[in-house]
Amino acid sequence: MRTKQKDLIRYKDGSLYCELADIWIDPNKPVKSALITHAHFDHFTFGCEEYISTNETAIILKERVGNNIKIKTFDYGEEFKINGINISFHPSGHILGSSQIKFIFAEEKWLISGDFKLQKDYTCKQYEIVKTDYLISECTFGLPIFKWDETNKIVNDISKWITNSPEKTSILFCYSLGKAQRLLKEISQTNFKGNIYSHGSIYKMNNCYKELGIDIKDTIKIENKKKIDQLKGSLILLPPSLSKSSYLKNFKNIQTAFASGWMSIRAMRKRSGYDKGFAISDHADWDGILELVKKSEAKNVFFHHGDSEALSKYLVEKESINVLLLGK
Amino acid sequence: MSLKKFSELFGDLDSINSTNNKIEVLKRYFLSNEPIDNSWAIYLLTGKSNKRFISGRYLKNLFSQIYEYPEWLIDTCYLKVGDSAEVITLLLKNKTTSINKKLSNISLNELLSKTIPELSKLNEEDKNLQIKNIWERLPEDYHLIFNKILTGTFRVGVSIGLITKSLSKLINIDEEIISHRLMGNFKPSIDSYQFLINKNINLQELNSKPFPFLLANTIEDKIFKHSINDFQFEWKYDGIRMQLIKRSGNVSLWTRGQELVNESFPELVEKMSHIKDDFVLDGELLVWNFKEQIAFDFSLLQKRINRKSPTRSIQIKYPIIFIAYDLLEINGRDIREIKLENRRNKLEKYFSKWQNKTENNISDIFKICDLIFPKDWPDALTFKEKSRENNTEGLIIKNIRSPYTSGRKKGIWWKYKVDPMQLDAVLIYAKGGSGRRAGLYTDYSFALWKDQELVKFASAYSGLTNIEIKELDKWIRKNTIEKFGPVRSLKPEMVFEISFEKIQISKRHKSGIAVRFPRITKWRKDKKINDADSLQNAYELMKKIS
Numbered sequence: 118m119r120t121k122q123k124d125l126i127r128y129k130d131g132s133l134y135c136e137l138a139d140i141w142i143d144p145n146k147p148v149k150s151a152l153i154t155h156a157h158f159d160h161f162t163f164g165c166e167e168y169i170s171t172n173e174t175a176i177i178l179k180e181r182v183g184n185n186i187k188i189k190t191f192d193y194g195e196e197f198k199i200n201g202i203n204i205s206f207h208p209s210g211h212i213l214g215s216s217q218i219k220f221i222f223a224e225e226k227w228l229i230s231g232d233f234k235l236q237k238d239y240t241c242k243q244y245e246i247v248k249t250d251y252l253i254s255e256c257t258f259g260l261p262i263f264k265w266d267e268t269n270k271i272v273n274d275i276s277k278w279i280t281n282s283p284e285k286t287s288i289l290f291c292y293s294l295g296k297a298q299r300l301l302k303e304i305s306q307t308n309f310k311g312n313i314y315s316h317g318s319i320y321k322m323n324n325c326y327k328e329l330g331i332d333i334k335d336t337i338k339i340e341n342k343k344k345i346d347q348l349k350g351s352l353i354l355l356p357p358s359l360s361k362s363s364y365l366k367n368f369k370n371i372q373t374a375f376a377s378g379w380m381s382i383r384a385m386r387k388r389s390g391y392d393k394g395f396a397i398s399d400h401a402d403w404d405g406i407l408e409l410v411k412k413s414e415a416k417n418v419f420f421h422h423g424d425s426e427a428l429s430k431y432l433v434e435k436e437s438i439n440v441l442l443l444g445k
Numbered sequence: 446m447s448l449k450k451f452s453e454l455f456g457d458l459d460s461i462n463s464t465n466n467k468i469e470v471l472k473r474y475f476l477s478n479e480p481i482d483n484s485w486a487i488y489l490l491t492g493k494s495n496k497r498f499i500s501g502r503y504l505k506n507l508f509s510q511i512y513e514y515p516e517w518l519i520d521t522c523y524l525k526v527g528d529s530a531e532v533i534t535l536l537l538k539n540k541t542t543s544i545n546k547k548l549s550n551i552s553l554n555e556l557l558s559k560t561i562p563e564l565s566k567l568n569e570e571d572k573n574l575q576i577k578n579i580w581e582r583l584p585e586d587y588h589l590i591f592n593k594i595l596t597g598t599f600r601v602g603v604s605i606g607l608i609t610k611s612l613s614k615l616i617n618i619d620e621e622i623i624s625h626r627l628m629g630n631f632k633p634s635i636d637s638y639q640f641l642i643n644k645n646i647n648l649q650e651l652n653s654k655p656f657p658f659l660l661a662n663t664i665e666d667k668i669f670k671h672s673i674n675d676f677q678f679e680w681k682y683d684g685i686r687m688q689l690i691k692r693s694g695n696v697s698l699w700t701r702g703q704e705l706v707n708e709s710f711p712e713l714v715e716k717m718s719h720i721k722d723d724f725v726l727d728g729e730l731l732v733w734n735f736k737e738q739i740a741f742d743f744s745l746l747q748k749r750i751n752r753k754s755p756t757r758s759i760q761i762k763y764p765i766i767f768i769a770y771d772l773l774e775i776n777g778r779d780i781r782e783i784k785l786e787n788r789r790n791k792l793e794k795y796f797s798k799w800q801n802k803t804e805n806n807i808s809d810i811f812k813i814c815d816l817i818f819p820k821d822w823p824d825a826l827t828f829k830e831k832s833r834e835n836n837t838e839g840l841i842i843k844n845i846r847s848p849y850t851s852g853r854k855k856g857i858w859w860k861y862k863v864d865p866m867q868l869d870a871v872l873i874y875a876k877g878g879s880g881r882r883a884g885l886y887t888d889y890s891f892a893l894w895k896d897q898e899l900v901k902f903a904s905a906y907s908g909l910t911n912i913e914i915k916e917l918d919k920w921i922r923k924n925t926i927e928k929f930g931p932v933r934s935l936k937p938e939m940v941f942e943i944s945f946e947k948i949q950i951s952k953r954h955k956s957g958i959a960v961r962f963p964r965i966t967k968w969r970k971d972k973k974i975n976d977a978d979s980l981q982n983a984y985e986l987m988k989k990i991s
Contacts, residue, residue: 392460
C-alpha cells in the first residue's frame, strides 16, 4: 500500500528529497534549498542557493565553504514550516551541530536520523529520542560484529600506546571534524600529558569548536614545509587523507594509528597499513541502530548509508518491524 | 595474570611491524612469565600447535544454538571478517558482558594443558556446555585467543627465526644452539623451556635433532679470482632441501623449515632403515625421472609434500629420490668440522659400501649427487648454461676446504644460477606500496603485445633503485589515466626489462602464461612501446625451454 505520505521523502539522484517542500536533505549536487544534517564533506555540497541547518552546523559550514553563503539557522527543537510541512532539528550525537530532522505532514511523522551515535560525547549534544511513524536511518555499521567498547577503555589504550613508546612520535589519524575534537577532549583526561599537535585542517576545526563554547585542549598547529623534529613522545593528529602521502616523511621515528570503527576488524587493521587501530566511532553500532529503531517507535523503517540487507532481514524476522526500500 | 600478558603480547606482535621491536616485546614477555607459560607461548607462536579441537563451522553453529542467533547473520558477518574465531569473538561482545569473570586469572598453561584438552574428553552436549561456560567466565579480551586455539587457527606474524633471536638475546647464547633446540617436536613443559634456555650445551641431547642447514650465497665476482681447483661443483636442484638422519636405527627426515616429514615419504624411510651404519646426510628430495635420470618439475613434488601416508599408486606415480650432497655425521661422530673434500670422500666410500652390502637395493631411491668438473671458469659458465636441460637451476659451488657451518656464511657455498629469462614489457598499472614504501607507487604491472592490445602478464615489486623509484613515482602521478582505489592505470609509455625464472601455460591469467619470480632488471628508457615484446615472443621462449 503506497500512500501519498509514504513518498513524502524519497531518493532522487542519489540524495534524499522532499518533493512537497521542494527541499533536499544533504544533497550531493548544488540545489535550490538544502537541509544539512551536519558539516561533514559527504553531507553537503558547494553552491546551493540556500542552506538550512542548526546554528553550530552553520558556523562550521561557513568555515568550510566561506562566509558568503545564504544560510538559515534554527535551534534544536524549534519548528519551522515549509509548504505546510513542520520541520525541526533534533540532536543526533554524531558531531557538534549534527541533527536528526523531523517532518510532520498530515499528522504523520517522518524522521531522518542523519549520522548518529548513542555513546556519550563531551563535544556535542547527546542524541535525543524522537518518536516517529516513518524512520530513515543510516546503517554504516549495520552488523552485529560492531559493538563499541567504552570510550574510556579506548582512549586509555591510546594513551598507553603513546606513553609506552616515549622515544617515538605517535601519529593518530582521525577525521578532522568531530572525531579529532572528541579525541582531544578524551585524551586530555588520560595519563598522557605531553604535547598535542594538529594538522591545519584539524586546527581550524578545533577553533570552530572553541568558538562554539566547547572546551578542548589547546594544540600546536603544524606549520607546513617546516622540518619537524624533536617531537618524540608527543601526539600528532592528522587527517586520514595524509596517511599514504609523502607528508609523513617530515617526521622521524613514528608509530601510526587510525581511530575508526572499522578498526574493530583484524583484517581491516592489517590491510589498512597503520601500525595500530583504535575502534572508536561517531556512528552507532548494531545495538545503537536497533535502539534508535525501537525507541523511535517507527512502524516503517528505511535504511541508507551502508549495507542494510542483514539489518533489514533481522528486524523483519526477529522484531517484526516493517523495513521498506525508499521510493525513487 | 599470564593469559592477560599473552593476550597483550599477541596484540603487540599483531600490530608491530619492526623486527627489532618485536624482539624487544618478546624478550620482555619471556622475562616476566613463568617458564611453563613461556614454553606454551613458544609452542603457540612457532605454529607448532595447529591441532583443531573443533571446526570453525562447529563454533559458529554452537554460538547460533546457545544464543538463538540466526546462522545466516553469522555467515554475513563472516564475509566481512574472514575468520570464524574472530566473528564469534566479536559477536560474544554482545552476549557475555554482565557475567562474573571467574576465569580472569587463568594462566596460559592451565588453558592449554587442562581446560582445552579436557574438552575433547567430553561428549558433545557437555562439551558445548563447557565452551559456553568458558566464554561466559573468560574476560572478553581473551576470547579471541581461546577461539583461535580451539579452531586451530592461532597465527601471528612471528617466525621461528624471530623467537630464536629473542631467546638468544635473552640468555646470550648462540642463535644456532637455540634453533637446534627448537627443531622438531617441541613439547611444552617446564623442562623443555629450561632446556631451551640452558646455558650449558649438552651434546647428547642436541644429537637427537638435525643440524642447522648451511646455505649458499649468491655468487660474487671475486670468486673468479680463485683457482677453479679450490671448489667442488654440483647441480643446483629445485627440490626440497632435507637432512636424512639415521641414529640408533631410527630414520628421520627433516626439511629446512624444521619439519619432520617421515609420514610423507614412507618408502624412503623404510629403505634407509636397512642401512647398517648411523649417519646424518644433507641433500635434496626430488621427484625423479628414472628413465632420463633428471628431476621432474617442482610442481610434481608438490603433489607429494602435503600428502601424508601416500598410497602405493601415488608412490609409483610420483617416484621420489634423495640426492645426498654431504655427510655430516657418521656412526655418532660429528664430522662437520672436517674439510668438505674429506667429507665427500667419506660420503662416496660409505655410499658404495651401502650399495653393495644393503639387503634391499637402495639405488632406486637414494644416490649421491654427481659432481661436475669444469676445466676453468668459462667452462663452469658453459655448464651453468646447460643446467636447464637437466631441469636444474644452475650450479652450487663449494669451497673444498670448508667446514659445514650453519646459516648463510659468506664464502663457503655459492649459488650460480642460470641466467633468467627476459622480456621487455610495458608498464600499465601502478599501486601504492606499504610500510616504508607508503606514499610511493612501487607495485607495478607489465604488459606484452597481443595484436594491437597490451595484455598484462606479470607484476613486479623489486629491481629498481630508490632513485629510480622516486623518478618513476613522479612520472606515474603525471601520467595516470584512471584511478581504481589504490591502483592507477597509466599511459603506456615506459618499457622495462622483466626477468623471471620459469614460464608456463596458465589458464588463470588473461595472458595465458604465468612466470615465476618476475622482477625488473632494467628501465629501458631507450625503447619505445612498439619495441616491447609480444605474447608470441613469450610463447616462443616457452617452446625453446621445454
